[in-house]
Amino acid sequence: MSSVRERSCLHSASSARTSSQVISRPNLPRCETGTMDSTYDVLLDRLQAAFERIAPGSDPVLRHSDRGDYQANGVMSVAKQLGRPPREVAQELVHGLEIADIAEVEIAGPGFLNLTLNTAFLEDQLRNVLKDPRMGVANAAHPKKIVIDYSAPNVAKEMHVGHLRSTVIGDALARMYRFGGHQVIARNHVGDWGTNFGMLIEHLVDLGEQAAMASLSIGDLDSFYRDARAKFDADDTFKERSRTRVVSLQAGDPETRRLWAILVDESVAYFAEVYAKLDVTLAPEDIVGESYYNDMLADVVTDLDEAGLLVESGGALCVFPAGFTNRDGEPMPVMVQKSDEGYGYSTTDLAAVRDRVRNLGADELLYVVGAPQGQHLEMIYAVARMAGWLPDSVRVEHVAFGNVLGPDRKMFKSRSGETVKLVGLLDEAIERADAALATRQSNLSEAERHHLATQIARAAVKYADLSTERQRDYVFDLDRMIAFEGDTGPYLQYAHARLRSIFRRLEAAWDPSDVHFVLASGAERDLALGVLAFPEAFASSLASLQPHRLCVYLFDLAQRFTTFYEACPVLSVAPPLRDERLALCEITARTLSLGLSLLGIEAPDRM
């Protein structure tokens, strides 16, 4: 029944954050170039050199630790491999480890290497970060071209919470890839083609162009679609007109195309409003909808035919990739041409793969699409590989995500059982943030307050979506996500605003180039270690295509800051110490701001 392609599905579950251990990853992609090496990379280099001498190819398994700052867990497996006692191997490793200038090493337990970083080394790293706008993250040495398919709303249909997930996750990944030094090509695969357009265009004709445009331009897309659908189901004459209209559309009839363009233009203008409200980077030129591939479809089928892959089945032309069976155990088809000779979305998706690899030169294809599309995409990849359009050198990932659930833990629906409009949720979040701001004494103007409320609301909604592991479903709970305490976007913004406020109150100038880091207290040291872990968190988050890892890191950093903030006065202490603490604040503020920006979240200076 639902007809327009629903790429971004609704539904899924979720999760939390914690202390620094979660940051560490084995085999992180190296930060290849840049003005400085990240703390993790420096440590890993030294350890790898020592491990290499004893067991070539072994992994030190470097992780954050609560026993030291870091721990290397690789000794035990190396010992096993060599058939020697682990402690003995650890001794030998430590003996050959050139690391005294950066850390102290202690062998513990069965053979763990606990590493405690020297203050002098931390100072070096902090000074580097202080003057590095990239906060220690290097640009990729080998930039790749990444095509990210995300958002994908449908023409003449409302954007709902499922589109929220695709849009927010896709946008965060796009920002992260760009920051990493890669070239991102965003592809907003808008549903602007297909049999539904017969009915939509006829409905437009019935309403009259002006009335239809008025209806669409106020964002009343759902009722437009619903009314068209109702007529289609109830009225055989209308149904017949719709079918005829589809044929005209596909035949390129100018008048039909003109009417179609009205629907597309009005919808695209509406999408642009939603994107602006969400503050996502998607631009009009990123919209490359299904219709774009229309002219390539016949060619796709021809290519498949020439490759000898086509099979006729029930009058339709299909490809049967190996390994996919239906509920009767029979092979499952990818139908590339229907029995009425029309094309379906599979053909469009194949054309898109071909276009993105062949014409755009993509090194990597990402599909930020709901989890239920998984099998479909797998089959598309399989056929594309069979056809030679998708070489092994091109990485393809389905960046799947779970559903957004309502309070009842079922698919998020309004009281009347309809899908929930995305703009409605955003507006409600803005209202709540605005009301909360209004209760605090502030000298903000109405306009300033509304702007701030919008920033907070976006942070609340986006962070709630991003901070959970993608594949899980999560419950959309506005109260929880907009709370200013706990693991929320507004909490992170607040931490940042407090930091900025310190600098506003700073009366005398301070010289960042002449700061000495003593890190005398635990809170200062913990904060320093926190900021220095940013490159790891970023690399891990990007490599796994899991923005929630960056969220977990930022929340941990914010907590380290507030602990520091309680324990360590900044402005009221004398210069050497004051400047050190100011520097820590400066680095922390910039790291929070940068990290949030990579998630598509703004960090206002005051709130």
Add this chain to the structure above:
RNA sequence: GCGGCUGUAGCUCAGCGGAUAGAGCAUCGGUCUUCGGAACCGAGUGUCGGGGGUUCAAAUCCCUCCAGCCGCACCA
């Protein structure tokens, strides 16, 4: 039936082969004449869905069972 995802504290969730499983919320108790209290500190609770297996080491990998959600050709 086949395939996919999920199952960790009262609730929402981190934990991606390592040492005593961690956060937030909620609860209880503290701090504070606030560099912005939208804060901080402390306390408690766990058959990591069950059962096998691999491993020096398993919430984590493999198998199996249970529960929930989702997908499986002419809609996209």
